[in-house]
Amino acid sequence: MMVEEAATNNQKQTTMQITGMTCAACANRIEKGLSRLPGVTNASVNFAMETATVEYAPAEISVTDMQDKVKQLGYKAITAEERDDSQNSRDDGIRKQKRKLLISVLLSIPLLWAMVAHFSFTSWIYLPDLFMNPWFQLILATPVQFYIGKPFYVGAYKALRNGSANMDVLVSLGTSAAYFYSLYLTIDWYAMGGDMQHSPSMYYETSAILITLVIMGKLFESLAKGRTSEAIKSLMGLQAKTARIIRGGEEITVPVEEVIAGDIVMIRPGEKVPVDGEVLEGESSVDESMLTGESLPVEKKSGDTVIGATLNKNGVLRIKATKVGKETALAQIIKVVEEAQGSKAPIQRVADVISGIFVPIVVGIAVVAFLVWYFFVTPGDFAGALEKAIAILVIACPCALGLATPTSIMAGSGRAAELGILFKGGEHLEQTHKIDAIILDKTGTVTKGKPELTDVITDDDTEEFLRLVGAAEKNSEHPLAEAIVAGILERNISLPDTQAFTAIPGYGIHAVVEGKELLVGTRRLMEKYGVEAAHAYEVMARLEEAGKTAMLAAIDKEYAGMVAVADTIKETSKEAVSRLKNMGIQVIMITGDNERTAKAIADQVGIEYVRAEVLPEGKADEVKKLQTQGKKVAMVGDGINDAPALATADIGMAIGTGTDVAMEAADVTLMRGDLSSIPDAIYLSRKTMGNIKQNLFWALGYNTLGIPIAALGLLAPWIAGAAMALSSVSVVLNALRLQRVKVPR
Secondary structure, eight states, X not given: OOSEEEEETTEEEEXXXXXXXXXXXXXXXXXXXXXXXXXEEEEEEETTTTEEEEEEOTTTOOXXXXXXXXXXXXXXXXXXXXXXXXXXXXXXXXXXXXXXXXXXXXXXXXXXXXXXXXXXXXXXXXXXXXXGOHHHHHHHHHHIIIIITHHHHHHHHHHHHTTOOOHHHHHHHHHHHHHHHHHHHHHXXXXXXXXXGGOOOOOHHHHHHHHHXXXXXXXXXXXXXXXXXXXXXXXXXXXXXXXXXXXXXXEEEEEGGGOOTTOEEEEOTTOXXXXXXXXXXXXXXXXXXXXXXXXXXXXXXXXXXXXXXOEEXXXXXXXXXXXXXXXXXXXXXXXXXXXXXXXXXXXXXXXXXXXXXXXXXXXXXXXXXXXXXXIIISTTOHHXXXXXXXXXXXXXXXXXXXXXXXXXXXXHHHHHHHTTEXXXXXXXXXXXXXXXXXXXXXXXXXXXXXXXXXXXXXXXXXXXXXXXXXXXXXXXXXXXXXXXXXXXXXXXXXXXXXXEEEEETTTEEEEEETTEEEEEEOHHHXXXXXXXXXXXXXXXXXXXXXXXXXXXXXXXXXXXXXXXXXXXEOTTHHHHHHHHHHTTOEEEEEOSSOHHHHHHHHHHHXXXXXXXXXXXXXXXXXXXXXXXXXXXXXXXXXXXXXXXHHHHSSEEEEETTSOHHXXXXXXXXXXXXXXXXXXXXXXXXXXXXXXXXXXXXXXXXXXXXXXXXXXXXXXXHHHHHHHHHHHHHHHHXXXXXXXXXXXXX
């Protein structure tokens, strides 16, 4: 994920991996530092993803300048050249954390043993005299404090050097206070003769156990955060690893990264399609469910397009590579999901502001608490007052607050991607839950966008009637004629040759088939040729009221029957509209089609509000009208003519089976071309926002309650450390619940 760039006009965008962050305050400091650089127009640092996304003017600043700034702040920005090492370094980091945790646990156990054995209810526990020796405790605690705890000191120094404070400052202050006070007591005890019968109560175990618990919490946090990117890993796992290409007349196998546009690629049955391409030779069925959600394989022949990572089922295909590498459909999907997971939702700004001022306030509270206890509550009890201050410093670490929003965004957008819903950013994932009005385009959105033969009405032999009508229509290039022919061929009716054919614009067709004169078309066509068909007009009108296009047919100038064609609704449209209504959302259908057809389609799916005969530019105006009424509007479309409305709406949703222009203008892409993805997207947005609010409530409530409890002396420092570690892990685990969300049907 490491420096990836995208250019727009004179601006570029780069994404860098950041290492060394320990809490949200670190992310805030890097973000502010980058934002203040000349030439940087926007900077966003995601603590959970450990990334920095920066928009900048390349004429004024370079990526190297930004890396230098990050380094100056005490962190590291990983470049594209280090990309291959980034995952390895992450794995190495986790291994080091595990090793340090093991060492810390082994050294802390005797200290914990000595502490627990002091309680009256644990007097039965055997306690070796050695464990009570101050020198022995010093020997155990020192490596934990300065070797295991070194990163906290380094982080605290860097933060303070740059005029800010973070979690490292709190941990360093708290543990150092306990350690150095214990060291003072040890030296004083030794100076007084070192009598084991009168060894002082020390706090080595407090500092050691705190560091152990924080390290443990960070390890669990790292492991859990790794799980939030499983959606990306599963998408990447769909890619083919190799491709069989023709070069120099020979068939060779190469890594998929080495395929270039224009290469001829051979795909055998059972193999994954390695790249996007066009079929040159062969016929097969391809399983595209990973992209479209369509369970049935799609038939492919010469001239058809195939998409990388789909599965070739039963035939050999020879394709020409058209899109490779980052240009493939799958790579674009992965990019959208990565950007969504790395972006900030507006609600996160609240947490960022709080985190930025939290640490200094906490240090102030700890100092005040220490003074109150030392001078007023228990005068002269330095150890007791210090213990309260340490507990406050530790319980107040704002790690959970920094993780509350980004982990939920990562998990929510990842789960959405698994369901074929691509949110282009965290802000869109957040805004979608506010939607209370949906505008649906008709053609290709509510309907399939492709006319089909729906009705055949004749008093004669139906098969013979269709055989002759199909033979006449197969010479026409009109979309309705193509739909009639396709419907007839689906019924396994073979079509004879045509002796003569004439297309009559605005009327229909005239043809001769097997010596018989065929007329297929409008009422005017029948009247023009003197065919008596008035008795069929009533049935024809009923079909037209149902939104169908009906055509009359005559054989040898005698009325023979009629066929009707319609753009049929998608199987899931009615259910999706019903779900949206149940969610309290107003559903409006908008189309450039005539009002009668529009209302017929709307009635079939249960939509009461219809805007018909609307020009493409008028769709955006309809969106604005609803917005002026105070509505949060989502526009759903699939064509170029929907792009202005998609861009104008609060949330634009593009049907993924539509045009690239529509998808570019939209905030959300519904890859499955299925209207049920709309309520799914809104449901996931609501679930994600609910999850974020739970996390923020827990993180803020935990700190708000924890600080006064610690200040009142009701919280031992080691318990505060355990609770602090648990809070961060619990926030991440709560976010991970989104990965198992099942949308209601």
